[in-house]
Amino acid sequence: MGKIKIITIGREYASGGRAVGKLISEKLGIPFYNKEILHMAAENLNMSAEDVKYADETAANSLLYSMSLMSNLSMGTTLPINDRIYIEEREVIKKLAQQGPCVIVGRCADSILRDIRDDVLNVFIYADSESRAKRAVEEYGESPESVYQSLRKHDKKRSTYYNLNTGQKWGAKDNYDLCLNSAKIGIEMCADSIIHMASNM
Amino acid sequence: MGKIKIITIGREYASGGRAVGKLISEKLGIPFYNKEILHMAAENLNMSAEDVKYADETAANSLLYSMSLMSNLSMGTTLPINDRIYIEEREVIKKLAQQGPCVIVGRCADSILRDIRDDVLNVFIYADSESRAKRAVEEYGESPESVYQSLRKHDKKRSTYYNLNTGQKWGAKDNYDLCLNSAKIGIEMCADSIIHMASNM
Numbered sequence: 001m002g003k004i005k006i007i008t009i010g011r012e013y014a015s016g017g018r019a020v021g022k023l024i025s026e027k028l029g030i031p032f033y034n035k036e037i038l039h040m041a042a043e044n045l046n047m048s049a050e051d052v053k054y055a056d057e058t059a060a061n062s063l064l065y066s067m068s069l070m071s072n073l074s075m076g077t078t079l080p081i082n083d084r085i086y087i088e089e090r091e092v093i094k095k096l097a098q099q100g101p102c103v104i105v106g107r108c109a110d111s112i113l114r115d116i117r118d119d120v121l122n123v124f125i126y127a128d129s130e131s132r133a134k135r136a137v138e139e140y141g142e143s144p145e146s147v148y149q150s151l152r153k154h155d156k157k158r159s160t161y162y163n164l165n166t167g168q169k170w171g172a173k174d175n176y177d178l179c180l181n182s183a184k185i186g187i188e189m190c191a192d193s194i195i196h197m198a199s200n201m
Numbered sequence: 202m203g204k205i206k207i208i209t210i211g212r213e214y215a216s217g218g219r220a221v222g223k224l225i226s227e228k229l230g231i232p233f234y235n236k237e238i239l240h241m242a243a244e245n246l247n248m249s250a251e252d253v254k255y256a257d258e259t260a261a262n263s264l265l266y267s268m269s270l271m272s273n274l275s276m277g278t279t280l281p282i283n284d285r286i287y288i289e290e291r292e293v294i295k296k297l298a299q300q301g302p303c304v305i306v307g308r309c310a311d312s313i314l315r316d317i318r319d320d321v322l323n324v325f326i327y328a329d330s331e332s333r334a335k336r337a338v339e340e341y342g343e344s345p346e347s348v349y350q351s352l353r354k355h356d357k358k359r360s361t362y363y364n365l366n367t368g369q370k371w372g373a374k375d376n377y378d379l380c381l382n383s384a385k386i387g388i389e390m391c392a393d394s395i396i397h398m399a400s401n402m
Contacts, residue, residue, distance in 0.1 A: 121385075126374060171374070173327060179380040184322075185398060192401075193394055197386060200393075 001028065004198040005101045005119040008109040010162070012171065013154035014132040014140065016182045016190075017125035021105040023191035033096055034105040041088035052085060086165050106158070110175060111166035121198050124176040125190060131183035202229065205399040206302045206320040209310040211363070211372065214355035215333040215341065217383045217391075218326035222306040224392035234297055235306040242289035253286060287366050307359070311376060312367035322399050325377040326391065332384035 007024060011017020018034060025032035042052035079087075090112050096102055097113055097120075110122035127135075132151055136142040142150055162170035173179050178197070180190045208225060212218020219235060226233035243253035280288075287309075294313050297303055298321075311323035328336075333352055337343040343351055363371035374380050379398070381391045 124374075128375070173325075173372070173374050173380045173382075174329070176380075177382045177385040179374045179377075181374075181378045184378040184402075186402065189398060189401060193398055196397060197390060197394055200390060201385075201387065 001030075001101055002199050003119055003201050004121045006097050006109075006113060006117065007103045007121050007123060007194060007198055008113065009103065009105045009123045009125060010110060010171065010176065011105070011125040012127065012132065013151055013158065014136040015125045015127040016135060016187045018105050019187050020123075020125055020180075020182065020190045020194070021103045023187065024194055025103045027191065027195060028101070028103075030101040030103060031096075032103045032105070033093075034107075037089050037092050037096070037104070037107050038085070040092045041085055044088050044092070045084065047085075108162055108166050111162075111168060121178075121194070121201070122176045123194055124171060124173070124179040125182050126171065126179060127181055127183035202231075202302055203400050204320055204402050205322045207298050207310075207314060207318065208304045208322050208324060208395060208399055209314065210304065210306045210324045210326060211311060211377065212306070212326040213328065213333060213372065214352055214359065215337040216326045216328040217336060217388045219306050220388050221324075221326055221381075221383065221391045221395070222304045224388065225395055226304045228392065228396060229302070229304075231302040231304060232297075233304045233306070234294075235308075238290050238293050238297070238305070238308050239286070241293045242286055245289050245293070246285065248286075309363055309367050312363075312369060322379075322395070322402070323377045324395055325372060325374070325380040326383050327372065327380060328382055328384035 007021070009017050009021045011020075021034070022032055024030075038052055039049060042049055045052075086108075089107055093104060093107065093109050093112050094116070096104070097117060110120070113120045114122075129148065129151060133144075133147045136147050136150060137144050159170035162168070168175050178194070180193070182190050185193070208222070210218050210222045212221075222235070223233055225231075239253060240250060243250055246253075290308055291313050294305060294308065294310050295317070297305070298314055298318060311321070314321045315323075330349065330352060334345075334348045337348050337351060338345050360371035363369070369376050379395070381394070383391050386394070
């Protein structure tokens, strides 16, 4: 790799952004982080994976659940649990970036590293709804009847998570260095192009 | 080139999108079209370059001027002059695309060719305002005092032109296959990456 050491990937649901990240990580032989970050944060907070997963999935949706978790864990803070998790994830991401080249998918990594590092390439992967619905049905086994609802639900969750935590707009191209339509460009070509750019900047 | 024959480039003002297009055209040895399209349309309409330039620049802003031009030219139609020009430009763009591989900058070419060809790669080039202001001052000789106003004015003109003519949103990533931040990626690397993708799809 050249000047760029860290590649962050934001992505619409079922656009194949995770697959693009995985490919880059394999081709470059560097670590890949996605859900792992949530698990590391949970460990640091002494929370069970179950609780973290539920808090993560209900973030900004269930104030009551957050409050109950907060009191159950007696964390000695008035911050809602999802904010506590986000703050811990932010520290995990900063630490991982310090450890060396890697690919980070999701978790607002672009925004978290923006002002503290200059060796980051921020990518967003998107695709038209039809292609994503096809992928969600074929690759994730979703039901064709509810797949468009599922796309909307997952994208809504991601945008809410990103917008609330960063104060910026999820998927707005100004937050990224490049945005690629995976349905047109293809997963493999997306990965190769990102590697080409990251290696020659 | 592979399956892709036509590369269209939309771009924010002073993002270097035109320079990216020029480079691609030179490296691939294929024609480059930008203002040329307006001139060809003018010729087809038997209008002077002056009148077309003025109508183009005041499009959707000066109904009175359009109406006066319309009556002066006695074109036997009730369409405003800017609509007449757009319709003619659309025909020019379709014809140019039929003639063989080329690069087309601006003029809603992405939208015009969307449903009639499957060998088009639609690119959008953007950059942060600071980088664009720097480019506008250094490359276009604009005044540092008014350069941010100039960015807003030119982008507003482009978005109005695109949005009114296509019914879609200028710069919204869903209209493009890839969007590149030229300030981060660099003009040369933008051109090389686009060529790489277009050649291997």
